[in-house]
Amino acid sequence: MNNEKIVCSMKEVNVAYHDMVVLRDINVDIPAGVIMGIIGPNGAGKSTLIKAALGIVPRLTGKVSFFDQPLDKVRKSVGYMPQAASVDWDFPATVADVVKMGTYASLGWLRRPGRKQKEAVEQALEFCGIADLAHRQIGQLSGGQRQRTFLARTLAQNPDLCFMDEPFAGVDARSEEAIRDVLLRMQSEGKTIVVVHHDLTTVDKFCSDLLILNKSVLAWGPLKDTLKQDVIDKAYSVVKLPE
DSSP states (O other): OTTSOEEEEEEEEEEEETTEEEEEEEEEEEETTOEEEEEOSTTSSHHHHHHHHTTSSOOSEEEEEETTBOGGGSGGGEEEEOOGGGSOTTSOOBHHHHHHGGGGGGSOTTOOOOHHHHHHHHHHHHHTTOGGGTTSBGGGOOHHHHHHHHHHHHHHHOOSEEEEESTTTTOOHHHHHHHHHHHHHHHHTTOEEEEEOOOTTTGGGTOSEEEEEESEEEEEEEHHHHOOHHHHHHHHSSOOOOO
């Protein structure tokens, strides 16, 4: 990987909740243009890893850089799609309102969204196949529609690097395929995507790279080098790879 452009570098990252270490000695470089899936058993620290990288949860030790810069210097270029379960779906907002929030990072103080931001919202809605839901209240959405709404919000920001926490959770087959198609299209446009995922049977449908985690990194790199039975045995103990 020495000749590849690195868009995110994590060095000696350790994270603890109270007295319990949940991430230990994380050293990972994420190359540009990949879709990197983060997989591992429940409690492995998958969501914590991206939250620690983004400064959402504190790190005990370690340094994380983005495009060779601190996050504060390149925040507009880094997107984050949280878990749907962390969102207040009773909040009175439409799908278009939520997606528009993705454009706020491009605005200065006291500036209102203009034509450029409106176009970004429309394109993101169309991109995710939910343009017909623009005026629907978010509390009326299905699980798949909610995930696509928050994916569209992330796209409206137009980040070069995007972290997504379980974007396929609670979605139907149609939405899963739609989200997967969006991720692959983003990659074809030169974006880098890091996805917390839980389904070993589908990682090869959209991931080019994997980070296999169980509190520490067991393997990371191209799919062909990491999705191996001995590594899965070590991470999950009893899970077998699909034939």
